[in-house]
Amino acid sequence: MNRFFSIKLSFSLLPEFLLISGLVVLYFYRYEAGGWFFPLTALAAGTYAIVRFFLSILTRARFYSRMQDVLSTINEFKKGKFSTASNSGQTGKGPFSSLMSELSVMGKHLENILSTQKTEISNLRELYHNIVLSISSFFIALDEKEEIIFANESFCKKFQYELEDIVGKKIDTIFIFLTSTIRESIKRVLQGHEAVVLEKTHLVSANKISIIADIKLTTMVVKGRTQVIFVIDDVTAICKKDFQINLISQVSESIQRDDEIDSVLHAILIGVTSGSGLGFNRAMLFLANPRDKALKGKMAVGPDTMEEAIKIWSSVSECGVDIYSQLKSYNENKEGGGKLIEKVQTSSFSLKDEANIFVRALNSQEHIHVYDAYNDERVSEEIRGFMEVREFVVTPLVSVNKSLGVIVADNRFNQTPIGYDNIELLSIFAFQAALLIESYNNLHMIKKEMGKIRDRQEAMVESEKLAAVGRIASHIAHEIRNPLVTMGGYARRIVQLARDVPKTGESIAKAATVVLKESERLEKTLSNVMDFSRASHFIMEFNNINEVISDTYELLKNLFQERRLKVDLKLDDGIPLVKSDFNQMKQVMLNLFQNAIDATPPEGTVTVATGANGDRITVSVKDSGLGMADDDIHRIFEPFYSTKVTGVGLGLSIVKKIITDHNGEVSVTSKKDGGSEFLINLPIPK
């Protein structure tokens, strides 16, 4: 700065210095020169002025030119060009040079900052580009008319389109299968709604490529126009894994929930075809029937037409993975039709037909993948006609080395090739299904066995009850029998002794006889009780039950007449002999007859019928009495239960015990005012 001023000072005061020093010189020399002094002085002054003037012009011109340089440099700066300043400011001296050099330094700094920023920006750009490339998301942009204006490379690659082929086309000509949710979402974002995210949505393109995708819909305003941006993430693989696990657990659950094997099998097939884009289009189940030596169509799940398929898929994808809601929506959408189910259920293939590809898969216990049925020798004309599809897969249901059947699956409608992962899924599923069928069968068997055990247990409880009753009865009988035989014994003695008594003897004997007879009657009742509780020692012979009935009827003939009852014997002469104890059977019939006699009012009818039914013979004893109340029916076979005023209540329980001991069954039906019918069945020996 000091140097700048010193230079400027010396330069600007030079003319003044020259002028004043000239004048001083002139002043001292004016007398010697005489008359020329003044003009010379004037000339010198004029010259000075002129010189001064030109000098000043020169100086200004130089200033402006330098100023121009500075301004142009600043202008260059304004334009963002910092490098020019550094070039022009290199030459010359003076204050402007300094200024220019300062500007040049500044320019260099700015240049540096700018270039650093440029590098950063380009780095960032590269980074973003890489990110976009490395993620598998698909982008498409639509205009307000839902026509495609852009699609990224990965989108085109995935759905096998050329960009120019799809630009300008409407979205629903690209995706043949757009759920209502997607349509609504497009409308919503166009109406200014914020981004919409649709998870696990099924997309099927016009060229039959189907995926499960997470879709993000947003809008972007480009040049005053709204665009809808689709960001599509293919989550098919992830979904498949989740789906598989879910499915298996759900099918396992269904076996616990449902008693019917059919609904379990149906759930399995729904599982194979469900998840719209995940599963197969159609699945058919055939089960081996060893008895008929045939592989029989059991059930099928799948649409009959493409339209139906789309309808089912669009409703299914709304309800996710839950088999039950899928099943429900499937059934709701399955209007009439059901040609597939009908076709499958009426089909049957002989297990001996080794040429049949289904039978072959069953026997080899390995899946068979047919790529081109029409050119594959393994596929017979019959199967070609049955499947009506080029590619399908047959998977056996194998459980513990036993083939139970096959599941046949295809993608008839979306024509998607059957991938290894699909077959894997189907195999795992078939294996699970086989285990489920097997465990269902086992469960069924266990239930049956449990039933048997329960019956046996009940029988044991009953026999235990009877044994206890027997002990009590025997004790009571003992207590009664003792005084009874004393009374009866002495009465008998009185009868004998009275014979020797004159006059009154006869009437004494008569009176004592009454006592005797009554005590004998009581004794008989007691004997019946004892017969009941006594351990049974049967003499098993082949007896004709008709004979037992006739014998018993002969015994009671008088009683029937006495009560004015009609007896109708409808005995089937053709009934086979049954292994039984004649006397025990007679006891049964005696008790049933007695029961009928007691229940029927005079003039009534007792009907006894015999017959054979399969491996059992039946005996029916029917009265036209008053019938029984429900309560009585349930308890009628219990010991000591009686509806009669004068009964001990053991008659029918004796019947039950004897019949049960003979491996038979006894039951009763009764109508109020319509009489009762006792039904006995006994096994016919093989």
Place this chain on the structure above:
Amino acid sequence: MSKILIVEDEQHQRELYAMELQEEGYQVDQASNGKEAVELVKNNKYDLVVLDIRMPEMDGIEALGKILSRDKKIPIIIYTAYSNYKSNFMTWTADAYITKSSNLGELKEKIAEILASRSK
């Protein structure tokens, strides 16, 4: 003359049997429980014993064992108001099992039958 021992706790019954059997021509001794019966058997020789089951002090089943351990050949008829002891193996060592009845006919027949077979 055959000698019969009647073992019965019910006095009236016992006397009735004694009277009826004496009329049939037998010599009859009476015991009112098992203990008495065992004592009598110890000191006397009987051709047959009619034994009740339920008695105080010593019941017929126990007495049966004790009498038989003293004299294996003595015929014993169990005569009881219980019908179900017939299936009890403890009574199988007796020669006969008859359920009591006001009619002594069955008992008398059985006694005659057994004595006849023994006298052969």
